[in-house]
Amino acid sequence: MKNNLKLHFLGGVEEVGKNCLAIEYGEEIIVVDMGLTFPNEEMPGIDVVIPDTTFLRNNKDKIKGVFITHGHEDHIGGLPFFLRDVRVPVYGTRLTLMLLENKLVERRIKANLKLVRPGSIIRLGSFSVEFIHVNHSIEGAVAMAITTPEGVLFHTGDFKIDYTPVGGEMTDLKRIAEIGKKGVLLLMAESTNIETPGYTMSEKTVGQSLDLIFRDNMKKRLIVATFASNIHRLQQIVELAEKYKRKVAFSGRSMINVAAAAMKIGVLNVKESTLVEIDGIRNIPDRELVIVSTGSQGEPMSALRRMGEGDFNKVRVGNNDTIILSATPIPGNEKMVYRVINNLYKLGADVIYSRLRDIHVSGHACQEELKIIHSLVKPKFFIPVHGEYRHLKKHKDLAMTLGMDARNILIPENGDSIEVGKAIKKVGRIQSGAILVDGLGFDEADGLLVKDRKQLAEDGILILVATINGLSGELIGDVELIPRGVSFAGQPEKLLIETRNSVTQLLRTADLKSYAARMETKNQIKRQVRNQLQRKIKQSPMIIPIIMEIVD
Ligand SMILES: [Zn+2]
Ligand SMILES: [Zn+2]
Known part of the structure; x- marks a missing residue:
C-alpha cells in the first residue's frame, strides 16, 4: 500500500x-x-x-x-x-x-x-x-x-x-x-x-537611533530595556557602550542568563573590561554606565517594572536616568507597558519609547x-x-x-x-x-480551575456555615453567612437576612443524619441560594455551604 x-x-x-x-x-x-x-x-x-x-x-x-x-x-x-x-x-x-x-x-x-x-x-x-x-x-x-x-x-x-x-x-x-x-x-x-x-527595517537602523540617544545623554545614566533573546540588539547596545566609554550591567534573571549563554558560544561579544555585575554598580558614575534590563513588556516581577515601582533595590531610578524601551508592546501588553512608563516619569526619569523614536524594528x-x-x-x-x-x-x-x-x-x-x-x-x-x-x-x-477563578473574580464568593448536632442532625443556632466580593445591589443587610432565613428554613426540615444526606442538603442549599441571588442581584457568586458537626 x-x-x-x-x-x-x-x-x-x-x-x-x-x-x-x-x-x-x-x-x-x-x-x-x-x-x-x-x-x-x-x-x-x-x-x-x-x-x-x-x-x-x-x-x-x-x-x-x-x-x-x-x-x-x-x-x-x-x-x-x-x-x-x-x-x-x-x-x-x-x-x-x-x-x-x-x-x-x-x-x-x-x-x-x-x-x-x-x-x-x-x-x-x-x-x-x-x-x-x-x-x-x-x-x-x-x-x-x-x-x-x-x-x-x-x-x-x-x-x-x-x-x-x-x-x-x-x-x-x-x-x-x-x-x-x-x-x-x-x-x-x-x-x-x-x-x-x-520591507521591515534593518536591525542596523535601531543602532543608529540608539547612537543619537547615547550622544545626547552624555551626562546621564542609561537604562535600556529589550528582549533578552534579541542578541543582535544587545550587541549593538554593548558596542555603543564601548564607543561612549560606558560599562554595561545586565539586569533581570533572563537577561543575565541569555547574555551569559550568548557570550559563551560567541554570538555576543563583550570586552571583559566593559562588563560589571548589577550588584556592583554603586561606585560607577552615572555617565559611565548602561544598564540593560528585562521588562520591555512591563511584565510583572520584571526588573524594569520593579524599578518603576521603586521596588528594585539594585537600581533606584531618579532624574539623572534616561530609560529606553527598545521594543514595541505586544498586543495585549500595552496597558502594562504604559503603566511602567508613567511610573518611570513620576520618578523623574526621561523615558524614550518606540512611539517617540525608531528604537525597535x-x-x-x-x-x-x-x-x-x-x-x-x-x-x-x-x-x-x-x-x-x-x-x-x-x-x-x-x-x-x-x-x-x-x-x-x-x-x-x-x-x-x-x-x-x-x-x-x-x-x-x-x-x-x-x-x-x-x-x-x-x-x-483543568477547565474547572479557570472557571472557578473567573467566577470568583466576577461575582465573588458566599460561604454559609451551619452547625448541627452530629447525633440528632438538628441545627444549632443561626446559619452564618460570609460574603466576599459579592455586590448586593445596595441592600446587603436585607438580602443576607433573606438568604439566611431561607437556608435556615431548609436546614430545619432537612435530613442531616447521614453523610450522604448532608451532601444532598448542601447541593439543595447551593441551588436555592443561587436561584435566589440570580433573581435578585443577577449575579452568581461561588456558593460554599459548610455543615459543622458538634458531638457531645
Ligand atoms: Zn520568532
Ligand atoms: Zn514565532
Whole structure:
C-alpha cells in the first residue's frame, strides 16, 4: 500500500503562538517546533498555554525527532512539558539549544539535544531536513527544507530579510533560490507582518537611533530595556557602550542568563573590561554606565517594572536616568507597558519609547519580503502559517496576486490533518487544543480551575456555615453567612437576612443524619441560594455551604 504524506497542525495557525507541526509519512513522524502562548485575560492565574500533544503522545514510537526553527518561546516553550514524558532527539542551532537547555535544567529534565549548523542536512528515515540561515529577532534562526518521498516542503520559520544584519549574514536567499529551482511541493510561510506593506527595517537602523540617544545623554545614566533573546540588539547596545566609554550591567534573571549563554558560544561579544555585575554598580558614575534590563513588556516581577515601582533595590531610578524601551508592546501588553512608563516619569526619569523614536524594528517579514520568498521558492502548493485567521487569509491573497491558483492554497485550522501529494486537501482532524499550565511546575490546570477563578473574580464568593448536632442532625443556632466580593445591589443587610432565613428554613426540615444526606442538603442549599441571588442581584457568586458537626 502506498504511504501518504500528512501534515498535522497541533498549533500555530489561527493564532500567533504555540507553533507545532507534525509531518507524517507511513510509520514515521517528525515535528517542527513546539511552542507556548501567553495567557489572555480570560485565563486568570494561568502562566502559560501549551499545545495539546495527545496525538504525538499516542504516536510516540513513530517520532524520529523534533526540529526547532529558533529559540523564541512560541517555538520552544512547550518542549519541556513534552520531553518530560517522551524521549525523542531535538535538533536545533546552538543558541536555540542553549535556551532550551536552560529551561530543561531548571526542571531537571534530561533530553537528547543535537546541534545542527545552518547549511547542514539531517537524514532521518524517509525525511531529510536542511537548515537554512535566516534573519530574525533572535540569533540562530533557520528555515527548513524538508525532503520527503512526495517532494520538498519548505518551512520559513520566523524570518525577515535584512540586507545589513548585525553580527551575521543575511537570509540565505541563494540557497533558497537553488531549492526553489529544483522544485518545491509545498511552501509554509509565516504571516505575522502580512498586513504591513514594504520591507521591515534593518536591525542596523535601531543602532543608529540608539547612537543619537547615547550622544545626547552624555551626562546621564542609561537604562535600556529589550528582549533578552534579541542578541543582535544587545550587541549593538554593548558596542555603543564601548564607543561612549560606558560599562554595561545586565539586569533581570533572563537577561543575565541569555547574555551569559550568548557570550559563551560567541554570538555576543563583550570586552571583559566593559562588563560589571548589577550588584556592583554603586561606585560607577552615572555617565559611565548602561544598564540593560528585562521588562520591555512591563511584565510583572520584571526588573524594569520593579524599578518603576521603586521596588528594585539594585537600581533606584531618579532624574539623572534616561530609560529606553527598545521594543514595541505586544498586543495585549500595552496597558502594562504604559503603566511602567508613567511610573518611570513620576520618578523623574526621561523615558524614550518606540512611539517617540525608531528604537525597535520587527523581526518578521513584511509584504515585499514575503513576495521575494514566494517567488524564489515557487511552490506547487502553499499553506500560510504563524498568524491569526485574518493574517492567513491575507497571505493567501498575496500568493494569489503572485499567480497561485486558489485551489493550491489551503488555510489550516489547529487540529487539521492535511494530505499533500498530487493535490492538497484536508483529510481529517486530530485532537488539538490548549493546555493551560498553572504555576512554575507542571500542573496542568483543568477547565474547572479557570472557571472557578473567573467566577470568583466576577461575582465573588458566599460561604454559609451551619452547625448541627452530629447525633440528632438538628441545627444549632443561626446559619452564618460570609460574603466576599459579592455586590448586593445596595441592600446587603436585607438580602443576607433573606438568604439566611431561607437556608435556615431548609436546614430545619432537612435530613442531616447521614453523610450522604448532608451532601444532598448542601447541593439543595447551593441551588436555592443561587436561584435566589440570580433573581435578585443577577449575579452568581461561588456558593460554599459548610455543615459543622458538634458531638457531645
Ligand atoms: Zn520568532
Ligand atoms: Zn514565532
